[in-house]
Amino acid sequence: MHLVVCLKQIMDPELPPAEFRVDTQKKEAVRGSANLVISVFDENALEVALQLRDAAGGGKITALCVGHESAVDALRKAVSMRADEAIRIREEEFPALDAYGAARLLAAALRKLEPADLVFCGREAGDWHGAIVGGLLAGELQRPFVSLAAAAQRTDEKFLLRRQTDEGWETVECAGPAVVSVTNDDSNQPRIPKVKDNMMAFRRQIPAWGAAELGIQTSELNGPNAALEFASLGIPKSEKQCQVIGGESVEEKAARLAQKLADLHVL
Amino acid sequence: MKNVVALLIAAPGGLRRTEAEVLSAGRRLADGLGGTLAAVILGAAEASWDGDAAAYGADRVLRVEHAGLAEYQAELMVEAARLACAALQAEICLAPSSTYGLEMAPVLAQKLGAAVVTDVIAASGEAGQVKITKPVYGGKANSELIARKSPLLLVMRARSVALLEKKTGAVAETSKLDVQLDAGLAKSRIVERKQEASTGVRLEDARIIISGGRGLGGPDGFKLLDELAVLLGGAVGASRAACDQGWVPASWQIGQTGKKVAPELYLAVGISGASQHLVGISGAKHIVAVNKDEKAPIFEASEAGVVEDYRAMIPALIEAVKKHRAAEGK
Numbered sequence: 001m002h003l004v005v006c007l008k009q010i011m012d013p014e015l016p017p018a019e020f021r022v023d024t025q026k027k028e029a030v031r032g033s034a035n036l037v038i039s040v041f042d043e044n045a046l047e048v049a050l051q052l053r054d055a056a057g058g059g060k061i062t063a064l065c066v067g068h069e070s071a072v073d074a075l076r077k078a079v080s081m082r083a084d085e086a087i088r089i090r091e092e093e094f095p096a097l098d099a100y101g102a103a104r105l106l107a108a109a110l111r112k113l114e115p116a117d118l119v120f121c122g123r124e125a126g127d128w129h130g131a132i133v134g135g136l137l138a139g140e141l142q143r144p145f146v147s148l149a150a151a152a153q154r155t156d157e158k159f160l161l162r163r164q165t166d167e168g169w170e171t172v173e174c175a176g177p178a179v180v181s182v183t184n185d186d187s188n189q190p191r192i193p194k195v196k197d198n199m200m201a202f203r204r205q206i207p208a209w210g211a212a213e214l215g216i217q218t219s220e221l222n223g224p225n226a227a228l229e230f231a232s233l234g235i236p237k238s239e240k241q242c243q244v245i246g247g248e249s250v251e252e253k254a255a256r257l258a259q260k261l262a263d264l265h266v267l
Numbered sequence: 268m269k270n271v272v273a274l275l276i277a278a279p280g281g282l283r284r285t286e287a288e289v290l291s292a293g294r295r296l297a298d299g300l301g302g303t304l305a306a307v308i309l310g311a312a313e314a315s316w317d318g319d320a321a322a323y324g325a326d327r328v329l330r331v332e333h334a335g336l337a338e339y340q341a342e343l344m345v346e347a348a349r350l351a352c353a354a355l356q357a358e359i360c361l362a363p364s365s366t367y368g369l370e371m372a373p374v375l376a377q378k379l380g381a382a383v384v385t386d387v388i389a390a391s392g393e394a395g396q397v398k399i400t401k402p403v404y405g406g407k408a409n410s411e412l413i414a415r416k417s418p419l420l421l422v423m424r425a426r427s428v429a430l431l432e433k434k435t436g437a438v439a440e441t442s443k444l445d446v447q448l449d450a451g452l453a454k455s456r457i458v459e460r461k462q463e464a465s466t467g468v469r470l471e472d473a474r475i476i477i478s479g480g481r482g483l484g485g486p487d488g489f490k491l492l493d494e495l496a497v498l499l500g501g502a503v504g505a506s507r508a509a510c511d512q513g514w515v516p517a518s519w520q521i522g523q524t525g526k527k528v529a530p531e532l533y534l535a536v537g538i539s540g541a542s543q544h545l546v547g548i549s550g551a552k553h554i555v556a557v558n559k560d561e562k563a564p565i566f567e568a569s570e571a572g573v574v575e576d577y578r579a580m581i582p583a584l585i586e587a588v589k590k591h592r593a594a595e596g597k
Contacts, residue, residue, distance in 0.1 A: 013405045017542050017564055020407045029404055041524075099373075099383075128403050129386050129523065135373025144342060144454035147370040150517070160458070164517060165366045168463035174455035183524065186513030224382040228399075229413040236409050242556075243571040253573050254583035257555070258591045260571055264553050266475055266499065266532040267591060 001059035003049040006121040007042040009067045009074040013126045027233040038074045041122025043190040045182035052152045060084050072206045080193035080201035090210040100223025103136035108214040117176035123183045138179035150185035268417045269302030272357040277310030282319040285363050288428040293361045294324030299392030307351040310336040321439035328441040335448045339367050342452045345374050350446045358417035364425040372422050381418035388427040406546035426527035426550045463518045475501030476530045481508035482537020491581045506538050521547035536577045540565025
């Protein structure tokens with residue numbers, strides 16, 4: 001069984017809102033003191049792949065990441081969690097990459113690897129919230145796409161995916177190969193790597209594939225989204241003023257809060 | 268760009284808010300572009316959907332019915348949508364913000380060769396172009412995009428669309444599209460469904476929501492919130508942190524990923540106020556916070572707040588509400 005997990009490295013979304021800045025000229029967030037992390041749902045995806053392999057008693061996991069040099073850290077983290085292989089796709093060779101372009105790059109990389117039974121990715125990137133690369137990738141590969149999976153199980157030749165719906169849960173059965181996007185769940189919180197695995201990963205060389213290795217021209221990455229004009233990026237102004245409800249005691253605060261709720265006509 | 272299509276996925280019962288939002292957004296786009304709105308109903312829906320689609324602004328309704336669409340099946344639904352869009356010469360397509368709509372969107376976009384943008388909070392048409400506002404970076408910033416080419420596929424964020432006033436008695440031309448759907452297209456099937464038992468009102472419809480986060484420290488804190496919710500006639504929600512801990516079901520999650528709610532009152536208890544959570548409550552009328560950390564970002568997003576440990580505050584609030592009601596003779 002070969003499982004591939006697609007990761008994206010992003011600016012830490014837990015950065016406090018007060019520290020968040022935007023470069024309106026470059027139309028991107030200012031890195032500032034923010035760390036770079038694996039997008040959270042991609043970590044959930046990696047955990048789902050690891051659990052699937054654990055349950056199956058074996059299998060190979062390859063982590064792919066379209067990213068700049070810094071993405072090597074994200075891939076090393078995947079290796080420390082026991083992904084077997086990790087490959088960086090050199091984003092620096094493909095400027096102005098959009099979702100269609102990323103999907104085409106990932107498809108090209110997948111065609112170079114041994115066939116994957118399942119390709120996992122997070123439900124959406126923690127910075128751009130597109131939730132489209134997975135579906136576009138499935139289209140490129142002409143394979144089914146199942147979204148919002150929280151867990152995966154193998155039975156005979158098929159896979160059972162437990163996925164979230166608007167009203168609860170569903171179990172979707174599908175044969176591989178398929179592309180699966182993963183959502184966060186208490187059952188797929190990413191495992192903490194062992195110290196020895198951290199050290200092993202730190203020493204690992206992460207191969208980087210560019211246009212030459214992928215056999216792809218930059219022009220092939222132009223999809224329909226390239227026609228969208230990215231006009232601006234800005235921080236919306238917030239005018240909220242918080243009324244602090246104080247008091248000498250908890251009871252006093254509670255009484256004032258109850259009155260506030262009454263004033264709002266919600267009591 | 269003039270032909271706008273609202274994709275509706277059939278479900279039991281009458282047309283719901285999800286569909287009404289797709290239609291309202293579609294109608295506004297069509298009006299701005301001087302175009303028309305067609306509603307496509309994928310699968311078998313009640314007869315009332317025709318009139319309701321018209322009431323929300325559809326100029327015509329196209330029903331796509333086929334045995335393969337009796338239940339949602341991803342590949343067959345996408346193919347049916349593709350055929351409907353082709354028949355209507357759709358230039359702008361709006362997919363619903365439901366699990367199924369979001370799943371179909373990129374796959375359908377790829378087949379249509381459409382530019383695709385999701386989680387859109389505003390889309391307006393003018394002079395042959397569409398201006399799109401899409402929040403990014405966990406809701407900390409807004410990106411503005413302009414589309415000038417078709418086809419374009421958009422998914423509006425749930426709860427971001429103000430519903431148009433229903434035009435009672437509106438009538439739209441209704442027709443059926445016969446489609447060939449090769450059963451071999453289906454590559455997956457739903458083998459089990461589980462509806463989460465909801466105690467009372469759905470979060471999306473709740474007028475009052477008491478919500479808990481990491482600050483609750485464990486599942487027990489939610490029992491206190493539930494007591495308060497019952498007293499106020501509200502529902503209980505949670506932040507991603509509480510759900511990831513397994514303290515409450517995933518369906519209670521409110522936020523960027525999770526439910527989008529628009530209650531009269533949202534009481535955030537032990538919730539720090541990460542921007543991703545605020546995304547889920549941008550439609551709330553009044554946000555009030557209880558948190559023992561005075562520096563918690565939630566206070567910057569709230570109308571009122573109490574800096575206090577919820578373990579003391581919520582029981583005290585429950586007593587205070589009972590006293591207040593008794594005094595008011597309720």
